[in-house]
Amino acid sequence: MHNFAYIRPTTLRDAAAQLGKEHGKVMLLAGGTDLLGEMKDDLRVPEKLVAIRQLRELQGIRPGRGGLRIGAATLLSDIAESAPVREQAPLLAMAAETVGTPQIRNMATIGGNLCQRPRCWYYRNNYPCFKHGGSVCYSVTGENEYHAILEGGPSYIVHPSDTAPALVALGATVRISTGGRERGVPIEKFFVGPRQDPARENILQPNEILTEIEVPSAPAGSKAVYVKEMVREVWDFALCSVAAMVTTSGGIVGDARIVLGGVAPFPYRALKAEAVLKGRRLDEAAAAAAGAAAVDGARPLSKNAYKVPLTQAVVTRALLSLA
Ligand SMILES: Cc1cc2nc3c(=O)[nH]c(=O)nc-3n(C[C@H](O)[C@H](O)[C@H](O)COP(=O)(O)OP(=O)(O)OC[C@H]3O[C@@H](n4cnc5c(N)ncnc54)[C@H](O)[C@@H]3O)c2cc1C
Ligand code: SF4
Numbered sequence: 001m002h003n004f005a006y007i008r009p010t011t012l013r014d015a016a017a018q019l020g021k022e023h024g025k026v027m028l029l030a031g032g033t034d035l036l037g038e039m040k041d042d043l044r045v046p047e048k049l050v051a052i053r054q055l056r057e058l059q060g061i062r063p064g065r066g067g068l069r070i071g072a073a074t075l076l077s078d079i080a081e082s083a084p085v086r087e088q089a090p091l092l093a094m095a096a097e098t099v100g101t102p103q104i105r106n107m108a109t110i111g112g113n114l115c116q117r118p119r120c121w122y123y124r125n126n127y128p129c130f131k132h133g134g135s136v137c138y139s140v141t142g143e144n145e146y147h148a149i150l151e152g153g154p155s156y157i158v159h160p161s162d163t164a165p166a167l168v169a170l171g172a173t174v175r176i177s178t179g180g181r182e183r184g185v186p187i188e189k190f191f192v193g194p195r196q197d198p199a200r201e202n203i204l205q206p207n208e209i210l211t212e213i214e215v216p217s218a219p220a221g222s223k224a225v226y227v228k229e230m231v232r233e234v235w236d237f238a239l240c241s242v243a244a245m246v247t248t249s250g251g252i253v254g255d256a257r258i259v260l261g262g263v264a265p266f267p268y269r270a271l272k273a274e275a276v277l278k279g280r281r282l283d284e285a286a287a288a289a290a291g292a293a294a295v296d297g298a299r300p301l302s303k304n305a306y307k308v309p310l311t312q313a314v315v316t317r318a319l320l321s322l323a
Contacts, residue, residue: 001039005048012057012211016179018050019207023200028052028209030073030112033104038117043126053109058211061085067216072111072209076163077102079110088217091224091243095166098228101235111210114164114174114190115202118157118265119237120147130155130198137198144301146239149308150264155194156301158238158262159201164191165243165261166226167213168269175212176204184214191266201266219255222247227318228261229310238262240311242294244318246282253277253286258294258319263311270294273315282323291316 009015020026027046029035030053038044052058058073063084070079079085080096099105099113117123118131121143128134139147139156147156164187172187185203192200204210218224224245230236241261247254256277258270273294280286291312298308 002042002045004039004046006051007048008051008054010055012055012177012209013179015050015052015055016177016207016209018048019178019209021206023206026050026206030109031075031107033100033108034112034116041124041126043117043124043132052111052209058111058209063088067214070110070213070215072211072213073109075106076108076110076113077105079163080105085215089166089170089215091166091170091218091226091245092163092215094224094226095162095228095241095243098226098238098241099162110163110213113161114167114187114213115204115210116160118201119160120155120157123157130194131157133199140301143303145303146237146262147301147304148264149295149298149300149304149311150260150268151193151195152265152299152301153194155198155265157194157201157265159191159264159266160237160262161267162226162228162238162241162261165241165259165267167215168267169224169243169245169257169259170215170218171257172216173214174210175214176208177211178205178207179209182211187213188267188269194265218245219247221249221254223322225318225321227314227321229314240307240314242311242315242318243267244315244322246277246319246322248282251281253280253282256290258290258315260294260311260315263298263307270315272296277319282319284320284323287316287319287323290319 122138228241273290
């Protein structure tokens with residue numbers, strides 16, 4: 001690993017004061033489960049690392065009026081086990097529980113989980129593709145078994161986070177700070193697709209820190225589930241996943257939020273599937289119709305067509321489990 005300065009600030013303001021204006025020179029270090037691996041492989045070569053996991057302002061799960069406020073440096077294991085999260089936003093607890101191994105969840109923070117970089121083999125092996133500032137995507141004609149079937153191009157990564165689809169389904173807001181100025185952004189607008197900028201996955205500027213996630217309580221009458229399909233049974237990234245939340249009244253679906261992971265460069269809101277469900281009884285026919293609508297418009301690459309029926313089946317299965 002190359003040489004770099006290691007800074008351990010005691011306040012958010014001090015941490016922010018260390019940040020610069022250029023991407024990649026000064027980097028935030030949370031649990032390090034993604035970033036340190038990337039530095040070891042020379043994928044990222046920052047001059048300065050600013051540790052933020054210890055910052056009090058970024059810690060904890062605070063129940064508030066209408067929902068929860070979760071500090072960005074809160075560990076995934078704490079989120080998965082938190083009684084308030086299990087009670088008010090069980091979908092998030094379910095998703096956090098599926099991330100990696102217990103060891104990873106005991107190190108990894110929710111902020112880092114949302115900001116982690118893609119797992120594409122070419123990116124991880126430092127090929128000069130779009131993600132490294134180049135102008136080619138090697139996966140199009142190469143290995144693309146695990147890549148995007150929806151919203152791909154010019155990069156075909158899939159967003160690797162399990163908590164992201166759950167937070168989009170829950171309608172969360174992320175809070176972003178420069179140390180002085182703060183802004184709140186609906187999490188759906190936090191992620192950047194490759195057509196907007198193929199080198200990046202989120203809107204964070206080099207001088208910004210993700211500080212908190214506001215998670216509204218799940219609506220009354222709602223049921224939710226997170227289903228994740230992996231190559232191996234456990235400890236793996238999603239081949240495809242679905243975060244589904246359905247609100248019914250008198251047996252009829254009033255609202256549905258269906259968000260897919262592992263199939264698009266960002267958590268993909270399956271709006272057509274949501275529309276299919278609204279005003280209907282959630283039965284086998286409705287779940288199957290929503291499953292089909294979820295993959296409408298899918299454009300698989302040469303080796304990942306299997307993801308289309310897989311995703312359709314996972315959405316159908318998830319919805320049936322809520323019926
Ligand atoms: C073996 C293994 C299996 C895994 N399996 C899964 C899985 O199944 N599902 C899944 O979702 N993930 C999985 N992961 C990824 C893992 O969840 C992430 O590495 C982890 O969540 C990153 O969190 P961290 O706190 O360690 O972040 P770090 O590694 O410290 O940082 C990651 C990135 O986020 C940035 N960052 C961190 N915090 C902030 C902040 N507050 N504001 C702005 N930027 C920030 C850092 O600068 C860096 O760019 C796996 C990882 C490993 C190693
Ligand atoms: S999918 Fe994205 S990360 Fe992978 S080779 Fe193509 S541009 Fe690079």
